[in-house]
Amino acid sequence: MMMQWETQIIDTVQMGGVLVFITDGAPANLEEWLKPLHEKYLGHIPFVKRSVNDLQSAKYQTKPQDMTFIFSSQVECLMALNAVLQGQRVLIGVEPLPSYKALVDFAWAPCELKDWKKGLESLAELMAGLSSPQDFLGCHEAPCLFLDRDDVVVKNVPYNKxxxxxxxxxxxxxLISRAHGQGYWVALVTNQSGLGRGWISWPEYQAVHQRMLALLAEKSCWIDECVWSFFIDQEGVPAGRLMASLRKPRAGMFQLVNSKIKVNMAKSVMVGDSASDLIAAAGAGVGRLYLLASEKLNKEQSSLADYQMDHPSFQFEVRSDLKSVTL
Ligand SMILES: [Mg+2]
Structure with a gap:
């Protein structure tokens, strides 16, 4: 008879989640608990060991599909990690006290090493029959209107603070209202290397960002997701070199949006005034690409023409203004 916790492990694996074990305050025999996973399920049940510091410093980030295990000796870790842990929190070996019950999704109490081993044994057959992980977060896929910020949503003022x-x-x-009216998400994906260079402080960036949203709100419109890249590849600017994958023409910001609001990329639209906007969008699988005319139109068009030489399937259209962008 399958118990509840085994089913939850199966669900976690099917959703593409990982079992997360915390090392701080773990039982001395933690390796014994992990042994069946190593020996029997390596490559089938993904699991990691991470410290409280790894999670708090974002060196390791959990996903909504993950399942984090907290042993009875680690309840304090649970409090410390509450703000950063995504996914299920499972308490092993003790019932949660009322004071922290809300921080726990499931409790397996009592659960001893021998029960754990026995339960894992019973998973073997079921694991063998599992289909590839399904993404349950993708229950509603909608297209998205992706917008660059400078010279698309707002007039470009270089490094504006x-x-x-x-x-x-x-x-x-x-354009935004039309998109929302047609069931699109609307997302902002903007390179802001001024942050990485230290030319704009985070509070300054935030103030500019919120002014933009306030102006849109005055027109009764909004943007569903906003992401930005502070990356700048420059020696002597170590902070600016973090998270290179987010900077357009790489596709990281699109993936970030997709991880939050599931997007049908093929039916999505990108509006940008730079070649890198469109190349990044194409890399993420965005189906329709519009190059919006700006002062640099000729330069951007010729960059895209170069890009097309190597990527013959890359297609885009030029638009003189936002009114002529069709969805
Ligand atoms: Mg721009």
Whole structure:
């Protein structure tokens, strides 16, 4: 008879999740607990061991599909990790006290090493019959209108840190409203190397960002997800070199949006004024790409023409203004 916790492990694996074991305050025999996973399920039940510090410093980030195990000796870790842990939290070997019951999803109590081993034994057959992981987060896939920020949503003011200089581009509210009206998500994906270079502080960036959203709100429109890349590949700017994959023309910001709101990329639209906007979108599988005319149109068009030489399937259209962007 299958017990509840075995079923939950199967569900976790099917959803593409990982079993996370915390090392701080773990039982001295933690390796004994992990042994069946090593010996019998390596490559089938993914699991990791991480410290509280790994999680708090974001060196390791859990996903909503993951399942983190907290032994009775680690309850304090649970409190410390509450703000960063995604996914299920499972308490082993003790019933949660009322004071922290809300922090726990399941308790397996009592659960001893021999029960754990026996339970894992029983998973073998079921694991063999599992199909490839299904993504249960993708229950509703909608297309997304991806927008670059500077010279698409707002007029470009290079490295702007002054909210008073924020000005919406003509037609942006109409485009966003049309997108929402047609069931699209709307997401902002913007390179902001000024942050990485230290030319713009985070509070300054935030003030400019919020001014943009306030101006949109005045027009009764909004952006569902906003992501930005502070990456800059420059010697002597170590902080700026983190998270290179997020900077367009790489596709990281699109993937980040997709991880939060499931997007049908093939039916999605990108509007950008730079070649890198469109190349990044194409890399993420975005189906329709619009190059919006700006002062640098000729330069960007010729970059894209070069890109097309190596990527013949890459297609884009030029638009003189936002009004002529079709969804
Ligand atoms: Mg731009």
């Amino acid at each position: 002054d909210p008073a200089k924020v000005e919406l581009q003509p037609g942006i509210e109409d």
